[in-house]
Amino acid sequence: MSRTAGTLGCVPESPPSNARPTHPLSVAEALRFTAARARETTFFFDFDGVLSPVTDDPDASQPVPSVLGVLEQLAARVARVAIVSARPVSFLRSRFESLEHVDLYGLYGLEVWHDGDVVTEPAALPWVPAMADLAERAKAELPEAILVEYKRLSVALHYRTAPQLAPQVERWGHEQAERLGLRIQGGRMVVELKPPVDQDKGMVISEGVLNAGCAWYFGDDMSDIKAFDALRAREAVDPRFFGMCVAVANPETGAEVSSAADLTLESPEAVAGFLADALPAFAP
Template structure:
């Protein structure tokens, strides 16, 4: 008997029950920093929580799709998730994709590589000490987590450079990121990723994840058979706004892994 699509608000148990009944057409998407890994002062030090890898692999064995959608480059994500054989990696908000052993880069972003290299060098020279410059080939992230008093200076510099060169600025948790003027964001990744899904979950913690939430809601609005679940992970910086937009809030990356492990108990054995 077909399970009726649940309506919001609903309990986690109801959401898991519907998902388990529709596992063959279910998709799960996760941000990395703040969702699968605690946020760290040094971005290069971030690692998935110890229980995340196993639970993601188990999840990938019972649903149609599991993917990580991050501002990190695919090269970084591969070093953290190399052990996972059935998880897709979307890097730089979807400008890069790792799928079935191949990296696919958005062609429109490639001409901006020299610009980003120049901007990274400018940032290291012109921004005050305490700013951490993360060069990602197709974008540059300017972190001020260890010096929050620099936030206004960093944001102003990023916006000035974006206007000068013709880039876009993505704000986040103690970071301003300069991106190519290419139409690609997490919402677009999710819109495409759920095209053939009947059920989808997205786990996020930052402002860029709101577009992913919107993508799930937009699909549900036009497809009565589709069910989407937006999950926020709490944080002291952008948590209130993200939680307000979500159906459910979890307290930490460890809680995400535990929540997935609990939900997986209701699934049939792996196909």
């Protein structure tokens, strides 16, 4: 069962146990165990709804101002910090260009930014023309109130400003997926069509923790539950690995995501505050 975080307070200074803690556990205990393994720990974050408030216009989304400095400080104290998002890497770069030591996974991992280079999943590249055509078709066939977000390797249909159109958007999306052989990814007031390529947040996390001793994942949407599951699966096969699943509350998918998490924070601003409060637990 997940819990909602309050103030962190002081992290106990007693020596960490060598035994992996069991869920559920206190925030202080989780941080103490993580800090003792900082150099083998990865922190993963979704973007929308976690580092940035969700907006009616996806292009207007910006990270919470205080989170930029916190992420950079955290990246200097743990093995790795990464953002895993449905957004393209180009968008993420525009929001986090000041961060030098944070890896970016765009489009559920179809794109990866690491050490100054972008790598695109080769199996997805042939679908670029189909996605461009699909975006134009969506703009022509769906009501004007539906915001069509073209991401090169996927198309997202946002109905946040017209929730009454959800059934129409979902029906149209499933028809196009069947017609073109695409996959559907549901989310917070959005239907997204993706290439039929095996890649999702769970797969990103499964690969990302292979050599890790500890990992935290912060998410707010249904696609993030696969990332939570990846941490649980790693714990099941590696007795020394510890995973912490953190949900960010929201009125649309919050209950389902929180029920799968160890800890729930109230907002992206609360995420930034939580990380700032946690930093002293990690030696610079």
